Amino acid sequence: MDEERIKKLVRELIIEIGEDPTREGLIKTPERIANAYKEIFGGYDSNSDLSVQFSEDSEVVVVRDIQFYSMCEHHMLPFFGKIQLAYSPNGRIFGISKLVRLVEKYSRRLQIQERMTKNIADELYSHGVKGVAVITEAEHLCMKMRGVKNNASVSSAAFRGIYERKEEKENIINIIKNPSKTFFTQNS
Structure with a gap:
């Protein structure tokens, strides 16, 4: 999973829905989502x-x-x-x-x-x-x-x-x- 690419895409999504990615509450959102996605979608790399x-x-x-x-x-x-x-x-x-x-x-x-x-x-x-x-x-x-x-x-x-x-x-x-x-x- 390419975390930097996810961060960029989330930032673009924030802009597309009409928000300001530089707003205080959203500045770290791309990073938080990239980290969350590593866990949420960890099943692709897991072994039971x-x-x-x-x-x-x-x-x-x-x-x-x-x-x-x-x-x-x-x-x-x-x-x-x-x-x-x-x-x-x-x-x-x-x-x-x-x-x-x-x-x-x-x-x-x-x-x-x-x-x-x-x-x-x-x-x-x-x-x-x-x-x-x-x-x-x-x-x-x-x-x-x-x-x-x-x-x-x-x-x-x-x-x-x-x-x-x-x-x-x-x-x-x-x-x-x-x-x-x-x-x-x-x-x-």
């Missing part, structure tokens, strides 16, 4: 490193409420929310931080929610697990502050492997929604 696994097994691993922030590729406005992620290991488990990094890898890009959900599921499934479920719930500022100006939230899901079967899909959704009740009910 799912090759780091541990010899353990479990029937299912669920990580709830992974927060994410992304930028809509259509309007370059934020969308943000939480991801519920579940997988059935095949003799090896991932470090939980690696799963959070996987979400960051795809959310820190110009993105659409549906593709992000699919990308996360595909990459996790490609590492030899039996099944993957990814459910994303998000609010989109492109919808809230412009256009239809509506407070609707958006949900998307992707299921791979064993979770593509109807019964398994229903079971994993129940586990994600209500873990203690479902785990206790199944094991009784």
Whole structure:
């Protein structure tokens, strides 16, 4: 990412929208935006490193409420929310931080929610697990502050492997929604 070029382009944008880039509150704005963009769009250069696994097994691993922030590729406005992620290991488990990094890898890009959900599921499934479920719930500022100006939230899901079967899909959704009740009910 060329920070100097971003600074110049932001300065030009400030002028084009009718503002004065030399005004006190805007002088450092190009620099602040360039720095913010390094972080916001860091997913292009990140590595989730799912090759780091541990010899353990479990029937299912669920990580709830992974927060994410992304930028809509259509309007370059934020969308943000939480991801519920579940997988059935095949003799090896991932470090939980690696799963959070996987979400960051795809959310820190110009993105659409549906593709992000699919990308996360595909990459996790490609590492030899039996099944993957990814459910994303998000609010989109492109919808809230412009256009239809509506407070609707958006949900998307992707299921791979064993979770593509109807019964398994229903079971994993129940586990994600209500873990203690479902785990206790199944094991009784």
